[in-house]
Amino acid sequence: MSLIGKFATVGTATLGSRLFGFAREMLMAAAVGTGPVADAFNAAFRFPNTFRRLFAEGAFNSAFVPLFAKEIEANGMEGAKRFSEEVFGVLFTVLMALTILMELSMPFIVRTVIAPGFVEDAVKFDNTVRLATIMFPYLACMSLAAMMGGMLNSLHRYFAAAIAPVFLNIILIGVLGFAWWKSYDPLQVGYALSWGVMAAGFVQLAIVWIAVRNAGIKIGFRRPRMTGNVKRLLVLALPAAITGGITQINLLINTNIASGKEGVISSLAYADRIYQLPLGVVGIAVATVLLPELARALRGGHQVEAANLQNRSVEFVMFLTLPAAAALLVMAEPIVRFLYERGNFSASATGTVAEILGIYGLGLPAFVLIKAFIPGFFAREDTRTPMIFAAISVIVNVSMALTLFPSYGGPGIATAEITAGWVNAALLFGMLLWRGHWKIDIPLLTRIPRLLFAAGVMAIAIHYALAYLAFELSSASSIVVRAGTLVTLVLASMVLYFGLAFLTGGANLGMVKRGLKRRQAKTESQVDPTEAP
Template sequence: MSLVKKFATVGSGTMASRILGFAREMLMAAAVGTGPVAEAFYAAFQFPNTFRRLFAEGAFNAAFVPLFAREIEANGVEGAKKFSEEVFGVLFTILTVLTIAMELAMPFVIRYAIAPGFADDPAKLDMTVTLAMIMFPYLVCMSLGAMMAGMLNSLHRYFAAAIAPVFLNVILVGILGMVWYRGAEGQVVGEALAWGVLAAGLVQLAIVWGAVRGAGIHVGLRRPRLTPNVKRLLWLALPAAITGGITQINTLIGTAIASGRDGAVPSLNLADRVYQLPLGVVGVAVGVVLLPELARALRAGHLKDAANLQNRSVEFTLFLTLPAAAALMVIAEPIVRVLYERGAFTPQDTAVVAEVLAIFGIGLPAFVLIKAFTPGFFAREDTRTPMIFAAISVALNIAVALTLFPSMGAPGIATASAISGWTNAGLLFGTLVWRGHWGSDRPLLLRLPRILLSAGVMAGFLWFAEDWLAAWLTHDALFVNQAAALGMLVLGAMAIYFALAFASGGADAGMLRRNVRRGERYPQPPIE
């Protein structure tokens, strides 16, 4: 299977999840706008979601995948199964203790760490604590699920792990529809969504668990023991957790700072939902697929293949991400208006969320490049260097956010996130080059300026076309006219960008297909 097909497999699941996520946010914006219930739900959900990124997705994709793949090659399926059970026993114990501790400490944590700005509103603070306590066990499900997903990725079975997150949005959309039908409002809506998050975690865990069993590996629960393999995993996973969750860390910091101003928390989250579409479809897909592929190539001693994988991945991500970033910067307001402006969501809310989204667009290429650069370290079992760079970017994010938030509000936090993202990407790339892990690539150097030019021309088209269609895009226009105008903008921009990219040589389907076709060059033992 080619690398692009693997990206597409993961990306298609992520795309489905993100599209349903839009449906969820549209219903949520219409139901509660950017008011207290929205603020409480988004702040509460950030907490387990951040832990999930730090100790589950980031850590296991970075540390567990190379070690699991090495066990398969060294000791076969039985060795990999034994390693998985050792890890599962320790992980389950840690998660159980962490969940109990966090449930007991939740009022303190929410008040002083997650949403300190809510302290002046006791009702909002209490609602946030209640929702967070309901949702926090979601962490257990998602962390165990991330381990199963890492096993599936190592076995080249990407679909189940990619499609499982879709069910979070399926369940929440169903709950929002039921709440709307029954006419519920206020904290009832928030609590229904919180229970939906927990139910979704159980469903997602069941899906990947079943897929692992279907792949021929049955993971049992063992007494937790710190074996040499588990110690090695923890040594790699702790810094990898911080690195893999850098975007989520910055989001959590932004949420804590934004809690000091009414409406800022949901504004950031609604904008985040939009830019997470290209970030998830491209960036996450590349990160998930590239790590096991790169680790296999390096272990086999195929350094040229490893270099080609890295360069083709960056070429692929920039080819799809740069036009998306340009569109977010130019037509953020029509996008936000069509997606969210109805019910409790006002034109004033649109202006704020659109400004935040445009700034996130500036940082989008950096966030995606981080996903493409970090496997170059993780595949070599170096998780410390990216962790240091992540810490630098977090410190920079905090400093800039605290400086800009008093005068700019939510857009100041988005600006801090974009600056820290580009700083992190630059440090990662510079270190790979300095260590000789990233050689110059003539096709990439030739294509990149042409991709940039194509995206720039497309942005110019959007700038003028938005003015031509202004009468259809205003807040008092009919929704069908707004949606039609936005659709024309998007389709026209896509036609111009892809036509220019292929005509100028910024993209070449034939060469891309030849360069990323992997075949079964590094076969694994059969699963019995």
């Protein structure tokens, strides 16, 4: 399968998750708006979600995958099974201890880490503690699921791990539908959603567990022991967790800061949901596929193939990300109005969330590029350098957020986030160049400016179209008119952008497909016989 085909496999599954996520957020916005319950739920969910990104997705998709792939090549499937059982025993034990500790410490954690600004509101603080306590076991389920997802990715079985997150949104949509049927008040909705999150964790774990068994690996429980393989994993995992979850670290810090003003946490969460669509579909797909592919190429000494993988990946993500960033920048308000403005979600909330979303659009290319650059370090088992750069970006984010938040609120925090993202992306790229680990080719250098031109023209066209279609996109129009107008505008913008991209030479479909083909002659001997066709 071509690299672009693998991107499409993961991207399609992620797109499904994000679309269901939109439906979930639309229902949630109508049910709880940006009020105290929404702030409490989003703050409480942020905590286990941050740990999931740090110690699950961040650590295992960057540290576990290269080691698991190495074990397959060195000792076959039996060695990989033994390694995975060693890791599972330690991980399961640590997660159980961590969950118990966090559950007992939740009031202190909410007071000091999650939302210190809630302390003055006793009801809001108590609800946040209770909701976080209900949801925290989700972390244990997702950490184990991430390990198994890493195993599946190493075996080139991408779909199950990518599709599993869809079930979180499906379950929560079902919860919101039931709450609407039973006429729940906002607080009852918040508690119902929390129980739904915990249930979704078990469902997602079951999906990847079954997929791993179907791939031919049955994991048994071993007494936790610090073997050489486990020690090596931990050495790589800690910095990898920090690096891979840098966005979540910044979000957790920003949630802490944002708790000082009513409605800011939920406004950031609603904007984040929209901007996660292009980031998830493009960025996560590339990061998930590129790491194992790059690790195998480097392990086999195929330096030319590795360079081609990196350049074509950046070319691919910029081709899809630049128009998304331009669209979020200029048409954030009609998007937010259509998706959220109903029920308890007011017109003033639309303005705030739209402003934050437009700022996020400026940072979208940076966060996608980070996901394309980091595999260049992790595939070489260097997790320390990206960790240092991640720490620098955290310092930038915190200092800017503390400076801007008192005057600008949520938009100030969003500005801090995207600035930190661009700093991180620039540092990663500069180091890859300096070490000679990134070979820029002429097609990449010539296509990026042309893609920027196409995205810029599209943004200008959207700006004037919004002025012409102001009434059709306003809240005075029916939802059918707004939906039709918005869809037509998006489709016309896509035609304009892709037309310009191909006409100017910023994109060439045939060349991209040929460039992304895996060089079967060079790598066929490395592919495990259990790989899915």
